[in-house]
Every structure is written in structure tokens, then in C-alpha cells.
Amino acid sequence: GRKVLIVYAHQEPKSLNGSLKRVAVEELSKQGCSVTVSDLYAMQFEPRATRNDIVGCLHNSEEFNYGVETWEAYKRGGLSSDLIEEQKKVQEADLLIFQFPLYWFSMPAIMKGWMDRVLVQGFAHDFPNCYDSGLLKNKLALFSFTTGGSEEMYAKGGISGDIRYLLWPMQHGIMHFCGVKVLAPHICFAPEYVSEVKRKEMLIAWAQRLKTLWKEEPINCSPEWYFK
């Protein structure tokens, strides 16, 4: 059975994001996958990258460099326990699903903090092992999110620009950098402004997509896909 980690960032279980998360757990479990959820708000996940992420002495206590210190700590097994736990979940997963409401053309800070703190050098990448040779190669990622703005606003030529523009930092800058192959995003546009029936259809469409997810080809994560 395949292993899936859902990194989930919504405060309200009754939200559409909460339902999308539940649908994914149900459908993937039904397929025989083993599914783990990191429910960031429920975990009160710490988003701030600080000295507390390193257990014991610092490599250089004169001038704190977060990237260097977490790299060194990773190598000696000295990262804080919450990070070690998340890294273990990532390590075991074949697929990472990120489920969140779009906040300011990006993920909520609590999820950005997960990226900042979990994907440390030595674990997720290790220059020159980045992009196609990133350390998390052979894994897949999928960004599943809801928007406030409508599909028209996020069309090419729309006031908010092609939705693909804002996927670049998340899909290419983070996942591709770590060697992860990226599946097409799953986007529910403006669920707050549609009917209950439409929202139900959104959940059904997500469950439907998940049925054949493992047959999907990753996108070609290069500037052409985003900015053509």
C-alpha cells in the first residue's frame, strides 16, 4: 500500500478545506493507502524558525544562522522533536498533499512555517543535490486549495493574473527544489460564493480525481508550464 501524508491547514473542521481533507482520507484509505494527517492548527504547529529548533549547543553561538544550525543539527540528530516527527512522516510518504485556503497568493503562515522548518538542508536537499536531484526524489506532491477570488479573476488577463503565476514559488521553489515531482494542483475557486450544491460537487470532483490519481503524470515543472 502506498503512503500519503496530508499536511492540512484550516482552523475549522466544518470548512470546505476540512471536508476536502476528510474526503481524501476516506478515498485513499479505501484504495488501501496508509494515510497520515498533520493537522497544523490542531497541533498548534510552530511556524517560527528560531534557536529552539536546535537541541543542545549551537555550531556557532556567536552569530546565529538558522540554515547552518539546522543543517548541523540534522546531521547529529539534534533537531527538535516536532521537526524529527514531521521529517519521519515525509520520509515514509510516497505522496504529499497540501490542503489549505489560499492566503495572500500563497499558503497560510502556519504551513509556510512547516516548509521553512521541516525541509532542512541535509534532509530535503543538499547542494548540489537540488531540483531534479533533490533528496526527496521519487515522491509526489499535490497542492489542493480553495481561493477567495473567482476563476475569472485568476484567469490569464484577469485582475489577479493566471493562477499558475502564484504556484511557482510553492511548486517549483519548494517541492521541485527538493526533487519532488508535482501533480497538477487541485483548485476550488471561491467556495464561499457558490451554492451548497456546488460545494458538494467540489467534494465529489475531488474524490473522483483521487480514484485515478496514481495514473497521473507529473507536470513539467519548468517556467513554460507557469508563464507560457
Add this chain to the structure above:
Amino acid sequence: GRKVLIVYAHQEPKSLNGSLKRVAVEELSKQGCSVTVSDLYAMQFEPRATRNDIVGCLHNSEEFNYGVETWEAYKRGGLSSDLIEEQKKVQEADLLIFQFPLYWFSMPAIMKGWMDRVLVQGFAHDFPNCYDSGLLKNKLALFSFTTGGSEEMYAKGGISGDIRYLLWPMQHGIMHFCGVKVLAPHICFAPEYVSEVKRKEMLIAWAQRLKTLWKEEPINCSPEWYFK
């Protein structure tokens, strides 16, 4: 005298980011500006968008919707005190400078949390008052940051793509959405991999730019600037 708010996100005062912040405070003060700094790590600024941001009863306690709740709370003066304080600083500022190390093609989570929590509907935007009619119009913003990757990596055709690609969510998606006009970013590429002399030159170049900053024209914050 003009008013400047520097939103600063680095853990280490001795870092280049710390020096860039100090240089800005010194140079702008010398010009007669009144400068305020929000030192996010020192403030232990909360990045998580939660129910704690609303004082007193919720508008809808059955299903928590962060956007709706903070909007309602803003209107009745019921946001948490840390948010009211940051909003007051923004309100008074003619120029917002964001000083940070680039984390994963974006700002560190602690700064993303500042965006998520401070720029609430009613205060920073209020549909259809967004983009050119956003509520923070007549203000300027400038993103000043350091990178891990080199200028070559962030060139058009480079492995990390044109640095402008990753500016879209921050400059257009956040600042322009709120009506703020955006000055050209100030980027120090890969300071960790250059000599002490080069790093000194970076500080001098920043001070130099600040001398004539008020004469600068904002960029044309449209897809052409980012993706041409």
C-alpha cells in the same frame, strides 16, 4: 517628515539583514524621517491566524471563518491588541520596508503571518476596494531581502528562474492588492558566499539608494513587469 515602517524578520542582529535594517534606520532618520521597526522575532510575533485574534464573541461561533471574523472584529474594534498596534503603524506610514532573508522563494513564515493577520478586510482592502483602489493607497512598499542562491541561478533561464517570478505573490498579490505602490526590490544575492568587503559594499549600496529613494517612481506592477 515622512514616516517609515520597517518590518524586519531575522533572528540575528549581527546578520547582514540586521545590518541592512540598521543602515535604513540611520539613513532615513538622518533625512528627517520618523522610522518605526517591527522586529518580528524579537517581538515573538504570532504568525498563526486563529480565534485568538478576535476579542470577545464570534460573529458565527458555529463555523469559524477567519476572514469573516477578523473583518467583523475590525469593524467593532475587537481585534487583538498586537494586530491593532501593527495596523496603527501601517496607517501612519508613508513607506513600508520589508527586510528579510528569502526562505523558499518567499518571506519567512513569521513575516507571512504578519501579512495574514495585519492586513484584514476593512483595514487594508474591502472588495471592490482592492488593487488600485485598495485601502492603503498613497503608501509605498519596498521588499529588501537576501538570497541563498546566486544572481546567476535567479537569472531568466537560470535554474531558479527570473527572481521577478517569485516577487509576484508578494508585490502584486499582497501590496498591490491593498493599493500600495511598489518600489523596485532591493536584493542582496548570496551574501554568505561573498567576501566581507563585498558585504560592506552591499550595505553602502543600500544606504546610497535610500538617499534618493523618495525620487523613485514605483514599478508598473502588472504581469509585464514580472513575466515579460
